[in-house]
Structure formats: C-alpha cells, structure tokens
Amino acid sequence: MERVPVLKIGDILLVSxxxxxxxxxxxxxxxxxxDKIVGTGCHGVIIDISALDIVDSFVGRxxxxxxxxxxxxxxxxxxxxxxxxxxxxxxxxxxxxxxxRTALNVDLGIELLARHRAETDFEFADDEDEADPAAVxxx
Numbered sequence: 001m002e003r004v005p006v007l008k009i010g011d012i013l014l015v016s017x018x019x020x021x022x023x024x025x026x027x028x029x030x031x032x033x034x035d036k037i038v039g040t041g042c043h044g045v046i047i048d049i050s051a052l053d054i055v056d057s058f059v060g061r062x063x064x065x066x067x068x069x070x071x072x073x074x075x076x077x078x079x080x081x082x083x084x085x086x087x088x089x090x091x092x093x094x095x096x097x098x099x100x101r102t103a104l105n106v107d108l109g110i111e112l113l114a115r116h117r118a119e120t121d122f123e124f125a126d127d128e129d130e131a132d133p134a135a136v137x138x139x
Contacts, residue, residue: 004029006036012044012113013037013075014106018051026062033066037073044113045070048106050081060095067099076116078102078109 001024007014013036019025033045047063049055055063067077078101090097101116103109 001025001028003032006032008036008040008042011042011117012046012110013040013042014046014048016048016051021052021055021059023058026059030062030066030069034069034073037070037075043075043117044110045075045077046106046109046113047077047079048081049079049086050083050105052086053083055086055090057093057095060090060093060097064095064097064100067097071099076101076113078112080104080106080109 002019004015004017004019004025006029007016013033015029015033017029036042037045045066047066063077063079070077077099079097080103082102101112103112
C-alpha cells in the first residue's frame with residue numbers, strides 16, 4: 001500500500017497528496033497524521049490536494065475527520081489547492097467539510113495558520129491575565 005509522506009516544516013506538517021486517494025490510503029494518512037502531530041507537537045497541518053482530480057465522499061469525510069482529530073490534538077488543518085471541479089463535487093455530495101479551513105495555495109495556507117496561531121496566543125495571554133490579576137500587579 002502506498003503512503004502519503006508527511007513533512008515537518010517549522011511548526012507545520014505539510015501533506016501533499018500526489019497519488020490516488022484510495023480508502024486505505026486515506027485511513028493510513030489519518031493515522032499517520034495523528035501520530036506525527038503527537039510526536040512533533042506541531043500546531044498546524046496543511047493538506048495540499050492540488051494534484052487530485054476527484055475527491056469522493058469517503059475521502060471528503062476522511063479529510064473532515066482528520067481536521068477534527070487534529071483539532072483535538074491542538075492543531076488546525078488547512079486544505080489547499082482545491083480545484084473548482086473538486087469543490088463543485090463536494091458541494092453536490094452535500095459535504096460541507098466542517099472544521100476545515102481552505103486556502104488557494106500553500107503560501108496562503110501558511111499565512112492562515114500563522115494568523116490563527118497569533119490570535120490563539122493573544123486570547124490565551126488575555127485569559128491568563130484575567131485568571132490571575134495578581135500576576136499583573138506583582139513586581
């Protein structure tokens with residue numbers, strides 16, 4: 001069985017799907033990504049599907065599951081490179097891909113993850129200040 005390589009670039013895992021996504025390959029990718037997120041502590045996942053001509057309902061649901069699993073493991077998922085025909089097919093199949101952010105290309109996906117991470121860190125810092133006001137006042 002073929003596997004989809006998962007590359008670590010800084011704080012992001014990059015997956016570029018260059019093979020036909022058969023069901024077993026999709027399930028293996030889901031498991032591999034979960035293991036890599038835990039093993040690396042990365043906070044972002046970019047899945048490049050620009051080489052895919054077709055995304056069937058199983059692969060669409062698997063992408064949504066990957067995003068959900070990643071979020072539970074503290075990593076956001078961005079799918080990039082979706083072709084118009086793939087987007088139309090997913091909409092016609094009624095798949096809304098909940099929890100998945102999309103971007104036109106890898107560069108925009110990286111920017112989206114960086115912006116999300118900055119917002120999350122800012123909100124976390126605000127929560128810490130509110131939770132322990134003495135920490136702000138202490139010399």
